[in-house]
Amino acid sequence: xxxxxxxxxxxxxxIVASAIEVLKVVAPDLEYDEHKFGGASIDAYGEPFTAATxxxxxNADAVLxxxxxxxxxxxxxxxxxxxxxxSGLLALRKALGVYANLRPIKVYEGMEHLSPLKPELxxxxxxxxxxxxxGGVYFDPERWINEMEGFNAMRYKKHEVExxxxxxxxxxQGRRNKVTSVDKANVLEVxxxxxxxxxxxxxxxxxDVALNHEYVDSVAMLLVTNPSRYDVIVTxxxxxxxxxxxxxxxxxxxxxxxxxxxxxxxxxYEPIHGSAPDIAGQGxxxxxxxILSAALMLRYSLNRPEAADRIDAAILRxxxxxxxxxxxxxxxxxxxxxxxxxxxx
Amino acid sequence: xxxxxxxxxxxxxxIVASAIEVLKVVAPDLEYDEHKFGGASIDAYGEPFTAATxxxxxNADAVLxxxxxxxxxxxxxxxxxxxxxxSGLLALRKALGVYANLRPIKVYEGMEHLSPLKPELxxxxxxxxxxxxxGGVYFDPERWINEMEGFNAMRYKKHEVExxxxxxxxxxQGRRNKVTSVDKANVLEVxxxxxxxxxxxxxxxxxDVALNHEYVDSVAMLLVTNPSRYDVIVTxxxxxxxxxxxxxxxxxxxxxxxxxxxxxxxxxYEPIHGSAPDIAGQGxxxxxxxILSAALMLRYSLNRPEAADRIDAAILRxxxxxxxxxxxxxxxxxxxxxxxxxxxx
Ligand SMILES: CC(C)[C@H](C(=O)O)[C@@H](O)C(=O)O
Ligand SMILES: CC(C)[C@H](C(=O)O)[C@@H](O)C(=O)O
Numbered sequence: 001x002x003x004x005x006x007x008x009x010x011x012x013x014x015i016v017a018s019a020i021e022v023l024k025v026v027a028p029d030l031e032y033d034e035h036k037f038g039g040a041s042i043d044a045y046g047e048p049f050t051a052a053t054x055x056x057x058x059n060a061d062a063v064l065x066x067x068x069x070x071x072x073x074x075x076x077x078x079x080x081x082x083x084x085x086x087s088g089l090l091a092l093r094k095a096l097g098v099y100a101n102l103r104p105i106k107v108y109e110g111m112e113h114l115s116p117l118k119p120e121l122x123x124x125x126x127x128x129x130x131x132x133x134x135g136g137v138y139f140d141p142e143r144w145i146n147e148m149e150g151f152n153a154m155r156y157k158k159h160e161v162e163x164x165x166x167x168x169x170x171x172x173q174g175r176r177n178k179v180t181s182v183d184k185a186n187v188l189e190v191x192x193x194x195x196x197x198x199x200x201x202x203x204x205x206x207x208d209v210a211l212n213h214e215y216v217d218s219v220a221m222l223l224v225t226n227p228s229r230y231d232v233i234v235t236x237x238x239x240x241x242x243x244x245x246x247x248x249x250x251x252x253x254x255x256x257x258x259x260x261x262x263x264x265x266x267x268x269y270e271p272i273h274g275s276a277p278d279i280a281g282q283g284x285x286x287x288x289x290x291i292l293s294a295a296l297m298l299r300y301s302l303n304r305p306e307a308a309d310r311i312d313a314a315i316l317r318x319x320x321x322x323x324x325x326x327x328x329x330x331x332x333x334x335x336x337x338x339x340x341x342x343x344x345x
Numbered sequence: 346x347x348x349x350x351x352x353x354x355x356x357x358x359x360i361v362a363s364a365i366e367v368l369k370v371v372a373p374d375l376e377y378d379e380h381k382f383g384g385a386s387i388d389a390y391g392e393p394f395t396a397a398t399x400x401x402x403x404n405a406d407a408v409l410x411x412x413x414x415x416x417x418x419x420x421x422x423x424x425x426x427x428x429x430x431x432s433g434l435l436a437l438r439k440a441l442g443v444y445a446n447l448r449p450i451k452v453y454e455g456m457e458h459l460s461p462l463k464p465e466l467x468x469x470x471x472x473x474x475x476x477x478x479x480g481g482v483y484f485d486p487e488r489w490i491n492e493m494e495g496f497n498a499m500r501y502k503k504h505e506v507e508x509x510x511x512x513x514x515x516x517x518q519g520r521r522n523k524v525t526s527v528d529k530a531n532v533l534e535v536x537x538x539x540x541x542x543x544x545x546x547x548x549x550x551x552x553d554v555a556l557n558h559e560y561v562d563s564v565a566m567l568l569v570t571n572p573s574r575y576d577v578i579v580t581x582x583x584x585x586x587x588x589x590x591x592x593x594x595x596x597x598x599x600x601x602x603x604x605x606x607x608x609x610x611x612x613x614y615e616p617i618h619g620s621a622p623d624i625a626g627q628g629x630x631x632x633x634x635x636i637l638s639a640a641l642m643l644r645y646s647l648n649r650p651e652a653a654d655r656i657d658a659a660i661l662r663x664x665x666x667x668x669x670x671x672x673x674x675x676x677x678x679x680x681x682x683x684x685x686x687x688x689x690x
Binding site: 072081084086090116117118121137138143144145147148149150151152153154155156157158184186187188189190191192193194213216217218220221224225238239241242243245246248249250254 | 417426429431435461462463466482483488489490492493494495496497498499500501502503529531532533534535536537538539558561562563565566569570583584586587588590591593594595599
C-alpha cells in the first residue's frame with residue numbers, strides 16, 4: 001500500500017517522522033511518497049497544493065498529514081486567499097472527497113488531572129465527533145467580498161446529510177449506540193433540513209440507534225459541564241469545527257488528539273492541532289496525535305486493526321512512563337518516540 | 346420611566362417577579378406594563394408577539410424579559426417556525442433595533458469552586474462578550490427549505506459591523522482596553538469583511554484600544570483553557586450565540602448570568618438562561634440573572650448607575666450569605682429575594 005506523506009509546516013515534519021518510525025515497526029511493507037504541502041509548498045512552488053501533489057494523492061491508499069500554516073503574522077497570511085496554506089488543506093479534502101471527519105475525544109484513565117475541567121467532570125469522557133467536512137459555508141460556491149459586504153452561503157443538500165448521518169450511525173453501533181445530532185434548528189432553515197434528513201436516515205436504516213437533537217449553543221455548554229453524556233456527536237462543517245476543537249481540549253493537551261477524514265476513496269489522517277510555529281524545530285513537540293492518526297489509518301484505510309491496537313496500547317503506556325513536556329513530563333519528541341518503539345518490541 | 350415587562354414562560358414569571366421587587370426598592374418611581382410573550386402569548390392569542398405587545402414595547406423606556414420556550418417535546422415546537430416562541434424573541438430584538446448584545450462573564454471571588462474548570466483557571470475571569478444581534482444567518486432574508494436542500498445566508502454589511510465594533514471599543518475603554526474580534530477569516534469571505542471593517546473602525550476612532558483577531562474554533566478552546574486572557578470579545582451573531590453560552594458556564598451556574606441588548610432606543614434586558622420548564626413553578630429558580638439584568642437596565646437605559654451598583658453589591662453578599670440550590674445552597678427564589686431586599690435596606 002502506498003501512503004502519501006505531507007509533513008507540512010512548523011512541527012509537522014518532526015511529528016510525521018515519528019509516526020513513520022512507528023509505522024515501520026508495525027507495518028513494514030508500507031511505501032511512502034513524500035510531498036511538500038501548505039506553506040512549505042508555497043515557498044518552494046508558489047502554491048500550497050501543486051498539480052504533482054494532487055496527482056500523487058489521487059493514487060494513494062491513504063494520506064498522512066502533519067500540520068500546516070504559520071504564525072498570525074506569517075508572510076503566508078498576506079497572500080490572496082486561494083494561495084494560502086488553509087486553502088491547500090480545503091482543496092486536499094475536496095480532492096480526496098473526504099466528507100466525514102472523525103475526531104475521537106478520550107480522557108485516559110489516570111490522566112484526568114491534565115484536563116482543564118475538574119477531574120470528576122473529565123473522568124471517563126469518550127466522545128466521537130463526526131464532522132461533515134465538504135459542505136456548508138466552507139465550500140459553497142456562492143461567496144464574495146466587496147466594498148459593501150461579505151457573503152457566504154450555508155447550504156446542505158440531501159445526499160450530503162445522508163452520507164454523513166450514515167457514518168455517525170454506523171460508528172455508534174460499534175460504540176454505545178447513541179447519536180446526538182447538533183444543529184440550530186430553532187433559527188436556521190438549513191438546520192431544519194439537516195435534522196429532518198438525519199431523522200429519515202435513522203428511521204429507514206438505523207432504527208436500533210438512539211438519536212437525539214441538541215442546539216449548538218447548548219452543546220457548547222454541555223461539553224464543558226457534562227461531557228460524559230455524549231457518545232457520538234454528528235454535525236455540519238462549521239459547528240463541527242468549533243465543537244470538535246472545544247472537545248479536543250478536554251483531555252488536557254491537543255498533542256493527544258488524532259483525526260481521520262473519510263470518503264469513498266483514500267482517507268486523510270492528521271493531528272487536530274496546528275503547526276505550533278513557536279516550538280517548531282526544538283524537538284519538543286508531542287508526536288502522539290500524529291502517531292494515533294497513523295493508527296487510525298491502519299484501522300480505517302488499510303484494514304489492519306491489530307497493528308492499530310498495538311500502537312494504541314504502546315502509546316497509552318508511553319504516555320504514563322515517559323510523558324512529553326505538554327503533559328508535565330520531560331520527554332522530547334525523539335525520546336518519546338523511542339519509548340513507543342521499545343514498547344512495541 | 347415606563348418598563349414593559351414580559352415574564353414569558355417556565356420560570357420566567359417567578360424570576361421576573363423577584364427582579365421587580367428589587368427594582369421597587371432602588372427605583373420606586375418606575376412604571377410597569379406587563380404583557381404575555383412567547384409560549385404564554387401563543388397559548389392566549391395564537392402568536393408569540395402580538396400587535397398590542399409590539400405597540401407597547403415601541404413606547405417603552407426599557408424591556409425586561411424573563412425567558413421563553415418549553416421543553417423539547419413542547420407543543421409549541423411543532424408549530425410553523427414563525428409562530429414559535431423563538432420567533433417572537435427574534436422579532437422582539439428586531440422591533441427594538443437592539444443590535445448589540447452584552448453578556449458580562451464574571452467569576453466572583455470566593456466562588457471559583459462552582460466553576461466546571463479547575464479553580465486556578467476560573468479565578469479572576471472577567472470577560473465581556475459583545476455579540477452582534479440583528480445580522481448574519483439569523484436575519485438574512487435569503488433563506489429556504491425544500492425537498493432538496495436547506496439554505497441560509499451569512500452576510501454582513503458595512504454599517505452592521507461598524508456599529509457593533511463601536512460598542513465593543515467603547516466598552517473596552519471602560520474596562521481593560523483590549524478587544525478580541527472573533528471570526529473565521531481563514532475560510533469565510535464574510536469574516537474577512539468583518540475583520541477589515543473592525544480594523545478600520547479602530548484605526549479611525551479608537552486607536553487607543555488594543556485589538557487582536559482570533560478564529561472562532563481557537564477561541565472555543567481558549568475560553569476553556571485560558572479564559573483570563575480575554576477582556577472584550579466582539580463577534581457576529583452565530584459565533585456570539587455559541588461563545589457567549591460557552592463562556593456563561595464558567596462561573597458555575599447559568600442562574601448568575603445577565604444580559605443587555607442595546608440599540609438606539611429602548612434596551613432589552615434578560616437572563617442568559619432558558620425557561621427551565623423542569624423546575625418551573627417550584628419556587629426554586631435562582632433569580633440572580635434577572636435581578637442583575639434589571640441592574641444593567643438601570644445602568645444602560647435609565648442612567649442610574651448608583652441604583653445599579655446597589656443591586657450588584659446586594660447580590661454579591663446575598664450569594665455568599667444565602668445561596669440558592671443551583672449554587673449548592675438551600676434558598677428558594679423568594680427566600681433569596683428577601684435576603685437581597687434586606688441587604689438593600
Ligand atoms: C485550518 C482550517 C481551514 C481548518 C478548518 O477550519 O477546517 C482547521 O481549523 C481544522 O479544523 O482542521
Ligand atoms: C432562543 C434563541 C433564538 C436565542 C438565540 O440563538 O439568539 C438564544 O439561544 C439566545 O442566545 O438568546
